[in-house]
Amino acid sequence: xxxxxxxxxxxxxxxxxxxxxxxxxxxxxxxxxxxxxxxxxxxxxxxxxxxxxxxxxxxxxxxxxxxxxxxxxxxxxxxxxxxxxxxxxxxxxxxxxxxxxxxxxxxxxxxxxxxxxxxxxxxxxxxxxxxxxxxxxxxxxxxxxxxxxxxxxxxxxxxxxxxxxxxxxxxxxxxxxxxxxxxxxxxxxxxxxxxxxxxxxxxxxxxxxxxxxxxxxxxxxxxxxxxxxxxxxxxxxxxxxxxxxxxxxxxxxxxxxxxxxxxxxxxxxxxxxxxxxxxxxxxxxxxxxxxxxxxxxxxxxxxxx
Amino acid sequence: xxxxxxxxxxxxxxxxxxxxxxxxxxxxxxxxxxxxxxxxxxxxxxxxxxxxxxxxxxxxxxxxxxxxxxxxxxxxxxxxxxxxxxxxxxxxxxxxxxxxxxxxxxxxxxxxxxxxxxxxxxxxxxxxxxxxxxxxxxxxxxxxxxxxxxxxxxxxxxxxxxxxxxxxxxxxxxxxxxxxxxxxxxxxxxxxxxxxxxxxxxxxxxxxxxxxxxxxxxxxxxxxxxxxxxxxxxxxxxxxxxxxxxxxxxxxxxxxxxxxxxxxxxxxxxxxxxxxxxxxxxxxxxxxxxxxxxxxxxxxxxxxx
Numbered sequence: 001x002x003x004x005x006x007x008x009x010x011x012x013x014x015x016x017x018x019x020x021x022x023x024x025x026x027x028x029x030x031x032x033x034x035x036x037x038x039x040x041x042x043x044x045x046x047x048x049x050x051x052x053x054x055x056x057x058x059x060x061x062x063x064x065x066x067x068x069x070x071x072x073x074x075x076x077x078x079x080x081x082x083x084x085x086x087x088x089x090x091x092x093x094x095x096x097x098x099x100x101x102x103x104x105x106x107x108x109x110x111x112x113x114x115x116x117x118x119x120x121x122x123x124x125x126x127x128x129x130x131x132x133x134x135x136x137x138x139x140x141x142x143x144x145x146x147x148x149x150x151x152x153x154x155x156x157x158x159x160x161x162x163x164x165x166x167x168x169x170x171x172x173x174x175x176x177x178x179x180x181x182x183x184x185x186x187x188x189x190x191x192x193x194x195x196x197x198x199x200x201x202x203x204x205x206x207x208x209x210x211x212x213x214x215x216x217x218x219x220x221x222x223x224x225x226x227x228x229x230x231x232x233x234x235x236x237x238x239x240x241x242x243x244x245x246x247x248x249x250x251x252x253x254x255x256x257x258x259x260x261x262x263x264x265x266x267x268x269x270x271x272x273x274x275x276x277x278x279x280x281x282x283x284x285x286x287x288x289x290x291x292x293x294x295x296x297x298x299x300x301x302x303x304x305x
Numbered sequence: 306x307x308x309x310x311x312x313x314x315x316x317x318x319x320x321x322x323x324x325x326x327x328x329x330x331x332x333x334x335x336x337x338x339x340x341x342x343x344x345x346x347x348x349x350x351x352x353x354x355x356x357x358x359x360x361x362x363x364x365x366x367x368x369x370x371x372x373x374x375x376x377x378x379x380x381x382x383x384x385x386x387x388x389x390x391x392x393x394x395x396x397x398x399x400x401x402x403x404x405x406x407x408x409x410x411x412x413x414x415x416x417x418x419x420x421x422x423x424x425x426x427x428x429x430x431x432x433x434x435x436x437x438x439x440x441x442x443x444x445x446x447x448x449x450x451x452x453x454x455x456x457x458x459x460x461x462x463x464x465x466x467x468x469x470x471x472x473x474x475x476x477x478x479x480x481x482x483x484x485x486x487x488x489x490x491x492x493x494x495x496x497x498x499x500x501x502x503x504x505x506x507x508x509x510x511x512x513x514x515x516x517x518x519x520x521x522x523x524x525x526x527x528x529x530x531x532x533x534x535x536x537x538x539x540x541x542x543x544x545x546x547x548x549x550x551x552x553x554x555x556x557x558x559x560x561x562x563x564x565x566x567x568x569x570x571x572x573x574x575x576x577x578x579x580x581x582x583x584x585x586x587x588x589x590x591x592x593x594x595x596x597x598x599x600x601x602x603x604x605x606x607x608x609x610x
Contacts, residue, residue, distance in 0.1 A: 122595045140600040146609060147600040168592050170475030170523055171601045179609040203559040207522045210560055214519030217512045218475055254508040255515055287473050290427045291607070295445040295452040296476045299604045302596070304451060304484040 005156055007040040007183070007222070008033045008270045010047075011248040011261045013230030017049045017063065023077050029268055034085040038270060040156050042090040044226040044248070045164050045189040046104065048074055049094070051242065054234045056133040064096035067107060067117065071096075075107060075114065083112025088154045090161055092187035095119070097136075104135040106161040106187055108152045116152030120163040121172060128193065128234070128242055131165070149175035157182035157275050160221075164188045167208075167225070171299065173215035177288075182275050184215055186225040191244035205245050205263070213255035220282040222273055223251045229266060253281040309579045310461055312345040312488070312527075313338045315352075316553040316572045318535030322354045322368070328382050334573055339390040343575060345461050347395040349531040349553075350469050350494040351409070353379055354399070356547065359539045361438040369401035372412060372422065376401075380412060380419065388417025393459045395466055397492035400424070402441075409440040411466040411492055413457045421457030425468040426477060433498065433539070433547055436470070454480035462487035462580050465526075469493045472513070472530070476604065478520035482593075487580050489520055491530040496549035510550050510568070518560040525558045525587040527578055534571060558586040 082089040095105035104120035119138030151158035160181025216223040229246035248261040250271040258271035387394040400410035409425035424443030456463035465486025534551035553566040555576040563576035
């Protein structure tokens, strides 16, 4: 396992739903990064298309693909690319698992090997983000000792992938860290409602940034968050839409910013990762030593009432 | 219950271990705040003395007091003061519960009533912060349905008090919020090792700030953190000591700073609290709705290995 390497995330705008074109656009950025020696690349949430959850439309399920077999075009494309460039690649795909069961799924490639997948566990639903219509939550399979929060083994360490809404849950980050994650990666698609005033928009973006940095702090791990950027009009043609706020970042195990993108343009971020630093940080801030595991059982409750 | 009120925290230096003198100094600040209409005041950790955990010294246990009876001088003093000013007051005391059983305990007064107490659950131990020598961790009493993380009912709402090292644990904040806490209060004593370089000091203080702000975000509650400030030399006379970094703050339920103290002087912070705003924030960011309570059970484990 390499202890030090260059990691990157790609923040892009998506102009349409032509998957081949979008894949080519993303592949160009991945190649550029690999040419700079980057070994780990994290893509934004559902990067193959525009963010399609602004409406509830049954035709949208046609965007989904299985993860294996002849129809697994996206998996084949990114697996071949990761193999050619010999990198670890964290993708974010719309998975068709069965008729009527679709997931928001990150597939991770370690070179030409499909190293593992993570299915989004927490599914949001609010105006313009109608994800509960599209995505079945990730399984808590009784056969899975990790209850769905399973880091993915790669040559660069264990990657704890969590997706967008998962990022607001300290429990998710903690479970990944307890299971050995060295790095948390968050493919994301979040933006502003343009009807909110500037102060509310600022509070929202700051909250989004700090909650993810806090997962680095609480767990002494690196965090890589890749968000999309740019305006996407609602398909309903009602004048509404989402201004995706970019702001992708890479943070170190004390939550410190190593690289931080702007809110209004495409950008590739690169940072040097030193997995050994997690060890150093945890020695002086040994939170995991002092957890009151005897007293947390009510975390499993909806409310304590 | 008042929905809107002024809350405050007091950031002070402590020059010696004369409890009567230190209580008088703190009482003056509390009176000043009450005269400005403040209804909730949060004090810093172990405000009656200097931070005595820089060494392990059995004589230090003499600073501790029971919470009831003739020897409960600190309780009597602050209970009378809260009653006279008719405020809610969050104190932080060194409790003697029995010979050999001492706690780091926050006692909360609602006017002249002792509303409740919280005993620090997570006890740190690292160079200069030898707390495991002095403090028995707070109970997870099988008769206590809250497992030790019990908010305290007051006229201003439910106060979830957590103390210093507790602040690094998202589980603690979450449990208080699930049990109905409207406001999280953190009496704190944290500072810099002057042998660390400026970059490390900056990372540490930023991490401390953001982890607590993140509890506001994750739970949609107000956070009030009161930290001490100034230099306290080690009693060992070895030239070592702690530069307490102040930086006390009051944050709203999106983590936004409402008031933020400097790192080098005594300061009283005041902010307007509107408990109703938690309701509004949770309606648009309903994290509690989507928690995967079916999949968090391993939070109770030390590690998932």
